[in-house]
Amino acid sequence: MTDRQREITLRFLAEPADVNFGGKVHGGAVMKWIDLAAYACAAGWSGKYCITAYAGGIRFVKPIQVxxxxxxxxxxxxxxxxxxxLGIDVRAGxxxxxxxxxxxxxxxxxxxxxxxxxxxxxxxWIPESQEDIALRDSAIRLMEMRKKITSEMEAHIKQ
Known part of the structure; x- marks a missing residue:
């Protein structure tokens, strides 16, 4: 067992300032919240200042109401x-x-x-439960896919 903080949940109300032109919460606001939670979790685990290196596979499943x-x-x-x-889930209601x-x-x-x-x-971090092992294995597979995507994207970058 460790005294490190492996997970965190931030809770707050979606405010009118977060609204987009369609009347729902702006995707950019959601991305900011994701970055804040990721930082808090990573700093809690590592005990160090952390920076975002990658955010990917963002799936906007359902809109958030103000x-x-x-x-x-x-x-x-x-x-x-x-x-x-870090696996990030945003839930609202x-x-x-x-x-x-x-x-x-x-x-x-x-x-x-x-x-x-x-x-x-x-x-x-060493996974112990079957669920955690599956999450780790998924993260490793995603890492391999990102390497292939990065290689493909280099053809689109103009110097």
């Missing part, structure tokens, strides 16, 4: 030498009811850095 109670949950699902892969529905899901990679901004080692 006034909804929003829960952004982040969980370490894989650790590298200096990086942490009427604050007068207990039920929250999944609205957004993604994976974020955070890197711990030292006082000079250089990557620094993070504690290893």
């Amino acid at each position: 006034g909804s109670l929003v829960e952004v949950s982040a969980k370490v699902i894989y650790t590298g030498r200096t990086s942490m892969h 009427d604050p007068k009811h207990q039920q929250r529905q999944l609205t957004t899901h993604c994976v974020v990679i955070m890197v711990a850095v030292d006082d000079h901004g250089q990557p620094t080692q993070v504690p290893e």
